[in-house]
Amino acid sequence: MADKIPPVQLSKSQFNLVGRSVVTLDDVSAPQISYLLRKARYISDHLPEVSQAAAGKILATLFYEPSTRTRLSFETAMLRLGGHVIGFAGAQNASVSKGESIADTLKTVANYADVVAIRHPKEGAALVASKSVDIPVINAGDGGHMHPTQTLADLATLQSRFSRITDLTIGLCGDLTFGRTVHSLIETLCRFGNVKFVLISPKELKMPQYVLDRIKASQSCTYEEVTDLTAVIGDLDALYMTRVQKERFFNEDDYLRLRDTYILDAAKLKLAKPTMAVLHPLPRVNEIATEVDSDPRAAYFEQVKNGMLMRMALMSSVLGVKLPGFAEDDTKEVRA
């Protein structure tokens, strides 16, 4: 099947991300996202060819709170491009945080590194960081911990499974109120259009109105809200699972009752299409039974790999390094 790529006509210059910081996906145009998806797929097929592309470049991972999964993904991405990594994680950063502003830390690190990935407990920290320096800063999570490269990982997984990120019925299941990952995914998919969202949650954890409004405002996306996963799982092309956190509930009983309803297991999976893809931002606790891992529909560990590939695509782009053999402006793939 031929790949379907979002229907936008692009000039080469539109792809240009050199020197750009990415705090939210609003910093990246839809054509640029398509470009990154194509680039990640190229990288996946040509790891040896790109293994020296960023030789001599240095990534600084400034993790003011630990997030090992995300940090290792960024670091691996840089190493697999042939670059170097410096940085700190959590407890190590004592001297940095002791009274020094984020701006000063960034201005210091800009003397060491060519690109920064920052994670910080305070919302807005990544924006402040990006405004402080001329080198590109990538948000690896601040405040609500939504971050653009997580959404890029999600998109790459859909692209990898379906060769498209449009014309899909996508279920989002679990905690839709606080799960900012799903909010970001919906907002981004709405920029491309032609997605039907099936929003599956207990009434206590429904999708916020502003996200629903965003879907309504799109030309071609629609949604429905349901409470029963088993009733709709058969309709879905993809099912995005999220954690249902105990602390969201008033009492233990509610938590226990609801939690099980939204656990994906082999029994529920029997009702799904054979080609459905199961996504999850990880780490999971128990919302996906481990018996699902060996089902070919399980895509959540692939998602980890796709996250790394998208970080390679993004970092090589903002650094302005060329990937040998990659056609920057592949018009064949960019068509209506």
Add this chain to the structure above:
Amino acid sequence: MADKIPPVQLSKSQFNLVGRSVVTLDDVSAPQISYLLRKARYISDHLPEVSQAAAGKILATLFYEPSTRTRLSFETAMLRLGGHVIGFAGAQNASVSKGESIADTLKTVANYADVVAIRHPKEGAALVASKSVDIPVINAGDGGHMHPTQTLADLATLQSRFSRITDLTIGLCGDLTFGRTVHSLIETLCRFGNVKFVLISPKELKMPQYVLDRIKASQSCTYEEVTDLTAVIGDLDALYMTRVQKERFFNEDDYLRLRDTYILDAAKLKLAKPTMAVLHPLPRVNEIATEVDSDPRAAYFEQVKNGMLMRMALMSSVLGVKLPGFAEDDTKEVRA
């Protein structure tokens, strides 16, 4: 003097460790251990030649509890093979340990790395890790903190000093009850045979029966149990010292009385053969006086280097990378 190598006839395929996890030394055959010893010696003599052998490969060091010595040894080994390193150590791993299973962490990391070294406070963690993924997992200590590459370092030090790991009289001194390092060394040497073990400890810290049974079950190894180091030191080819930990004793007096008996110093060393090798797994506290360090018989810092070389040999083997100039199947060296 010609090297004596354990008398086993091997086919090339027996050496094959590609893709293999090493949780205990039971995962490695005696011929494979001989092969690793030969490989480590080759590496030691050809560091520049092997310095790009693992280019593009990534080691993940997953240290759920800190062990700087072991972590740095693995990391140096990978870097000296030309590969990259990612990972976490102790306090950094908050996000990994927060509710995520070891299996899930490994399945995630398998998307980043080509080989894993894991250290974990819980016995069995390394086995669980190795069962979770297809990439090779090397146990860097779990539970009792015995780990196979420590024993490989010990064997390499004997090989380096005596050009053999058989036909030796080896004293093991100190805490023989809880010192799992010496248990592992004895069990491995018994697979090769022709070692006389002299077990030197206070009666409170004698060798467990199952280890004695293992020696008895071997065809050609023997042991004797003694309490006085000075009485036997003159007979030994090698003396393996261990820490005598205060918390093993009921009272301070017993500890102080016994501790000094098992401290190796220049005076005791005068009674030893001029070629005796002193080993110690490190870190030492005070069981070897620092005056011994400058004695040519002190082999414990060499042991550190040998540990790194054996980790280079083991990682290059499980990764299946070729070492330029190394004869994989050197039949000349494999003879009765």
Add this chain to the structure above:
Amino acid sequence: MADKIPPVQLSKSQFNLVGRSVVTLDDVSAPQISYLLRKARYISDHLPEVSQAAAGKILATLFYEPSTRTRLSFETAMLRLGGHVIGFAGAQNASVSKGESIADTLKTVANYADVVAIRHPKEGAALVASKSVDIPVINAGDGGHMHPTQTLADLATLQSRFSRITDLTIGLCGDLTFGRTVHSLIETLCRFGNVKFVLISPKELKMPQYVLDRIKASQSCTYEEVTDLTAVIGDLDALYMTRVQKERFFNEDDYLRLRDTYILDAAKLKLAKPTMAVLHPLPRVNEIATEVDSDPRAAYFEQVKNGMLMRMALMSSVLGVKLPGFAEDDTKEVRA
């Protein structure tokens, strides 16, 4: 303007720092400092050429207390020379510090690394470390946290701004009693001579007598002590700002009153020469208003870069690696 280099006739051998540890700047001769300044300038202009100079070499950063700024500078310096980095920072070092002496840790690490940068809370730790091993050890701060590469960064910034480190009027402002960075800078500049120091501090935080004596003992350096920054700022070629720490004062009122007097802002800067350079060892708290950052006289973030360049110069020198194209013995630049 032609560079002025300290007036010493040198033989090539005097430059030789191979294998040398640097615990204080007393370990480096004045000609060697000039050599390092020239080397750092060369590196700055030839980063691509030197990017593989230390290929295969390993730096160990042993940070017994965190100092992210300094650690990242050393690590970047090594990476930009093409070498590798291993190490620990703060909380990670539990197993190293648990009962093991610094000497033993160094003897272990000497099997892994080719050069060590050590930071330790105890004064004298770096000296002990350097005496324990044959590989070069660089002090990255012990006890009072003065360290030689900070002073080298300061000198390189003066050299970069004025093409000389002599024939300057240099103001040092703030806490001159406890600020060991300025003590070290003064002592080193006195070895080169022809500097007029203007010591600007509240009477509670005056320069210690032994530093004044050092200036007096020099042939060509002088000083004056003042309390008012604005009165002298117009005379200065360079102004070295330091933190005024709250805990140095008996009461909050004194602190608040004095603090503001020694804050550099745009208003005070209007009184200064257009070519004056503002230095600060960083991190700053509020002793330099952020509005100063965009003034071309602000040199404190340049200082960060110069620190990295001097660490590249120093590490390449003690490692004995050649920098392609660099003239080790440039007699043209070494003249009276």
